Each structure stands twice: as C-alpha cells, then as structure tokens.
Amino acid sequence: MDLFAQILTFAAEEAEEGGGGGLDLLLPPLNELIAGIIAFAIVFFFVWRWAVPAFNRMLEQRQKAIAGQLSEAEKAKQEAESLLADYRAQLADAKAEGNRIIEDARATAEQMRAEVIAKAEADAEQILAKARQEAETEKDRALSEARKEVGNISVDLASQIVGESLDASAHQALVNRYLAELEKM
C-alpha cells in the first residue's frame, strides 16, 4: 500500500515534471495495448477451447477413478466385514458344535460307565449268589453225607458191640421173645 502510494506519488510528480503525460508513463501505447489484447484473446481462446476441457476431462476421470476406487474399497470392506461376520458365526457354530459333541461324548461316556458298573455289579451279585448257593448245597450234601457216615459207623459199632456182648442166655431170651411174639400172631 505504501509502495502503491509511493508509485502513485512518484507518477504524479513525474507528470507534473514532464508536463503532459504522467499517466502515459503507466499506460502502454494504444497499438501495443490492442496487440496485447488480441494476443491475450487468442491465448485465452486456445486455453478456453482446449486446455480447460482437457483439464476438466482429466479431472473428471480422476474423480471418477477415485470414486470407483472408494466404492470398491467400501465394497471390499463390506465384503470383508461380512466374511468376518460369517467366520465369526461359523466359529461360534463350530465352538457350539464342539461343545455339544464334547457334551454328548461325556454323556455317552457317563452312561456307558454307569451301564458297565451296573452290569459288573449285577454280574458280581449273580456270581456271588451262585457261589453262595453252591456252597450251601455243598455244605448240605457234605453234612448229610457225614450224617449218613456217622450213622452207619454208629450202627456198625453198636451192632458189633451188641453182637459181642450177647451171651447164651441173652440169645435164648431173644429167641424166647421171638417165639412169644410169633405165638401171639
């Protein structure tokens, strides 16, 4: 501003010194001005006619490309997210499935364990009962055998002792008793 004011001041002083044309110093001569304007117009026309549209086209293409890339990126992101969500869901499913299988296996194992134990217990009980019964039968048999044997031995012994202890009078008494019973018949 100061410079412009100085320039203006200087120009004014020059005009006053030069007499007629202070502003002439600043303004080009008219022919130059006209040539300049024409040249400018030509350049402007070229620029406006080809450069700008080309530039605009390029800009537009870039814009489009960027927008496309953006949307692709968006799409890829969405796809990625949906894939992620799928994976997460699958993972959760797999986890749940895994848990379910483990739970099933555990339940099956538990059931099998219980069945095996129950069967083993039943078998053991049966074997025990059978053994007990056999032992009982064997005991009874041995007892009755022993009883018979003892009975036989006792009777044999008694018979022997009686036979040896019978004297003539005892024999006669037995015969007499037999006779008496026979004569009563």
Added chain:
Amino acid sequence: MDDRINGYAKGFLELARAEGSLESVESELFSIAETLESSPELRSALTDPQLPNDKKTAIVDDLLGGKASSLTVGLVHLLVDQDRASELPSIARALVEIAAASRDRAVAEIRSAVPLDDQTIERLAAALGKATGKKLEVKAVVDESVVGGIVARVGDTVIDGSVAGRFQSLRNAVQSR
C-alpha cells in the same frame, strides 16, 4: 434161569429118590449151599473161570470127603463141571422146596446166630405153621450175620425178629433223616 434151576432141582430130586437117599441128599445139599453162601472165598474159588474144573472138584472133595454121601458129592461135581456152582444155593433151595411140596409141606428156613435146641425148633415150627397156615418142614441155619434173635422165611414171607434186622431199620432211620 428159573427153568434151569427147577430142572436141576427136579432132576436131583428124582435121582435121590431113586437112590432112596432123598432125605440125606436134601439136607447135605442144603448145608453145602449154606456153607457156600456164608463163605465168599469158597464161592469165588468154585465160580472162578480161570480155575480149571479139576481143581474145583478137588476143593469139593476136600470139603465133603467123608462128610457127605457119594451121590451128593457127585451132584456137586456135576454142577462144578457144568460151571453152575454159582447156582448151587438156588438149586438146593429149590430142591428142598420141591421135595417138601411133594410131601404137601412148605419149607421154613430159620436163621439164628447160635444153634437152636430141638425143643425150640419144634416150638418155632408149630408157631410158624400156625402163623402161615401151612404144614412146615423146618431147616435151621446158623448165620452169625443175624447177630441175635431169629429170621424165619416161609416162601416169600419173611418174619424178621433179629438184632441185625433191628439195626438195619435203625440204619435206615438214621440215613433217611
């Protein structure tokens, strides 16, 4: 088999009767049968198929030499030669029964542990005859396995008053408990 035993018994009976020594043959055969039944050694010797028959007849001669009539010894020889020694007791019994039956009598076999006197045998014969309703011929046998008392058998009827019989019923009672 019964036919064979009865055949032998009838044959012996006729032979003895023809020789007029039925009574002695009868009692001798009966006592031989008793000896055979009470002596397992003698029985197995006379029925041993390994032993030649001349050895068996030698045993018979040893046993009966001088004690029995020649007819009885001959009959026993016949049985040994025919390998029928094991049937001698049955044949003797059948002979006694057939002979008694021919006299219209039944045989009462009286077993006792000790020998009985004649009076007792007569009383037994009378009592048994009354009890069975038959006329009896008594054959008294001493059998130590009777232990004491008497076992009388008339035909199929057995009247057991022996100590052995009492013990047998005691044994049965003990075993059936």
